[in-house]
Amino acid sequence: MSLVTHLKKLFRTKPLVGHQDTDLKRTLSGFDLTLLGIGAIIGAGIFVLTGIVAATQAGPGIIFSFILAGLACVFTALAYAELSTSIGGCGSAYGYAYAGFGEFIAWIIGWDLLLEYGVIVSAVAVGWSGYFNNVLTALDLELHISLAKNIFEGGFINISAVVIVLVISCLLAVGVKESKHFNSAMVFIKLITIAVFIGIALFNVNPSNWQPFIPFGWLGVVEGAALIFFSYIGFDAISTAAEETRDPQRDLPRGILGSLVVCTLIYMLVGGLLTGIAPYTSLNVNSPVSAALLNLGYDFAGGLVAAGAIAGLSTVLLVMFYGLTRIFLAMSRDGLVPSRFALVNKKTHTPVRIIVIFGIVIAVISGFAPMKAIAELANIGTLMAFTIVCAGVLVMRYTHPNLHRPFKVAFSPWIPLLGIIFCVYLMLNLPVETWIRFGIWMAIGAVLYFIYGFYHSRLATGVAPNPDEARIDDAP
Numbered sequence: 210m211s212l213v214t215h216l217k218k219l220f221r222t223k224p225l226v227g228h229q230d231t232d233l234k235r236t237l238s239g240f241d242l243t244l245l246g247i248g249a250i251i252g253a254g255i256f257v258l259t260g261i262v263a264a265t266q267a268g269p270g271i272i273f274s275f276i277l278a279g280l281a282c283v284f285t286a287l288a289y290a291e292l293s294t295s296i297g298g299c300g301s302a303y304g305y306a307y308a309g310f311g312e313f314i315a316w317i318i319g320w321d322l323l324l325e326y327g328v329i330v331s332a333v334a335v336g337w338s339g340y341f342n343n344v345l346t347a348l349d350l351e352l353h354i355s356l357a358k359n360i361f362e363g364g365f366i367n368i369s370a371v372v373i374v375l376v377i378s379c380l381l382a383v384g385v386k387e388s389k390h391f392n393s394a395m396v397f398i399k400l401i402t403i404a405v406f407i408g409i410a411l412f413n414v415n416p417s418n419w420q421p422f423i424p425f426g427w428l429g430v431v432e433g434a435a436l437i438f439f440s441y442i443g444f445d446a447i448s449t450a451a452e453e454t455r456d457p458q459r460d461l462p463r464g465i466l467g468s469l470v471v472c473t474l475i476y477m478l479v480g481g482l483l484t485g486i487a488p489y490t491s492l493n494v495n496s497p498v499s500a501a502l503l504n505l506g507y508d509f510a511g512g513l514v515a516a517g518a519i520a521g522l523s524t525v526l527l528v529m530f531y532g533l534t535r536i537f538l539a540m541s542r543d544g545l546v547p548s549r550f551a552l553v554n555k556k557t558h559t560p561v562r563i564i565v566i567f568g569i570v571i572a573v574i575s576g577f578a579p580m581k582a583i584a585e586l587a588n589i590g591t592l593m594a595f596t597i598v599c600a601g602v603l604v605m606r607y608t609h610p611n612l613h614r615p616f617k618v619a620f621s622p623w624i625p626l627l628g629i630i631f632c633v634y635l636m637l638n639l640p641v642e643t644w645i646r647f648g649i650w651m652a653i654g655a656v657l658y659f660i661y662g663f664y665h666s667r668l669a670t671g672v673a674p675n676p677d678e679a680r681i682d683d684a685p
């Protein structure tokens with residue numbers, strides 16, 4: 210077989226499902242989508258990374274970092290909305306890359322998303338442990354430093370982070386899933402928690418804490434944006450609900466932009482107030498939001514915020530870990546990874562093998578790796594996926610000009626182009642070590658594809674999926 214024939218195979222595509230060919234019920238309104246977005250978005254970013262970024266990169270200028278990172282997300286979010294409504298399937302950048310751009314790009318995105326979701330779960334688990342350990346301390350049950358912190362922070366293992374990952378794995382293995390009502394309740398708790406903080410902080414600002422406002426210069430603000438970008442990850446979950454949306458043309462942009470605008474405003478307010486009530490240099494701690502309140506003498510409110518953060522972060526863990534298993538299932542069903550990993554347990558009806566394997570890997574990362582390094586890896590993976598999605602809009606407009614698009618990005622090609630520029634700019638401001646780690650992961654992925662996926666994919670073999678595999682009709 211000639212080289213050209215082989216190369217062509219890299220671009221074999223799955224048929225476009227199209228937005229209209231769905232059996233899912235259209236029940237979600239723009240408001241529901243906004244709640245869905247807020248539920249997935251607000252997490253360790255605002256509760257933990259805000260402190261790290263303010264203390265080490267941006268100072269009070271963190272509010273500009275939030276604007277910069279938010280803009281990258283808005284442009285990309287619109288691109289997500291167009292692809293998810295026009296290409297169909299059940300969403301996820303992986304799903305529409307397979308239909309739109311061919312198998313190799315789909316594999317690259319899928320492999321990238323596995324990294325992204327895996328390290329997000331690790332980072333959020335580390336964030337969760339910071340608040341949890343504080344509660345233990347408040348109850349006089351303080352862990353020994355060797356069990357409370359990882360080696361980089363002067364301890365040995367972050368045992369709380371390990372335990373929460375294992376608990377979430379067990380919940381997923383027995384089939385716990387998030388529901389619309391549970392999500393709404395959690396969004397409510399998170400917003401109340403943040404409202405308590407804002408309500409108290411508003412009356413305790415010391416303006417001298419805002420001097421200097423940008424202590425590390427513009428570079429600090431931009432590098433801070435590259436890290437704090439983590440706090441926005443999750444809005445892409447909204448586009449995966451495109452097929453359950455009442456009127457995608459109207460509700461999708463409302464839901465996506467609505468949740469992004471709400472979160473950006475909340476983030477700027479929290480970032481501004483946090484650096485107003487405490488010197489930015491004091492914020493490089495595991496639970497900055499509640500620690501700042503405790504330092505002001507608000508013990509009850511500090512405890513309340515810690516409890517809210519623990520609850521809020523637990524749901525982000527559940528959603529992201531669930532998303533990870535769905536992506537793996539989708540790839541397995543397409544034959545790109547061996548299907549024996551995706552077999553469903555007869556009792557629990559969940560893909561226990563994948564959950565156990567990923568659970569162990571993620572628990573190890575959470576126990577030993579520093580939060581900042583993990584979040585940066587999550588960011589580079591996400592920004593890469595976002596860049597491909599923005600580029601995807603431009604490619605699809607060219608290759609499929611007449612495709613039915615229930616939602617169309619306005620001002621194309623400018624909006625997708627701006628999305629690409631912002632995402633690449635943020636990626637370039639991440640540390641070299643992050644690029645190296647990411648490069649190694651992607652190189653491993655490329656090798657695996659040519660060893661396995663290229664020959665075993667359903668498109669290559671034409672073999673039907675294994676009926677014992679988990680259903681993926683709710684894949685992200």
Ligand code: ALA
Nearest residue numbers: 250252253254440442
């Ligand atoms: N945006 C999510 C968080 O901040 C991932 O935890």
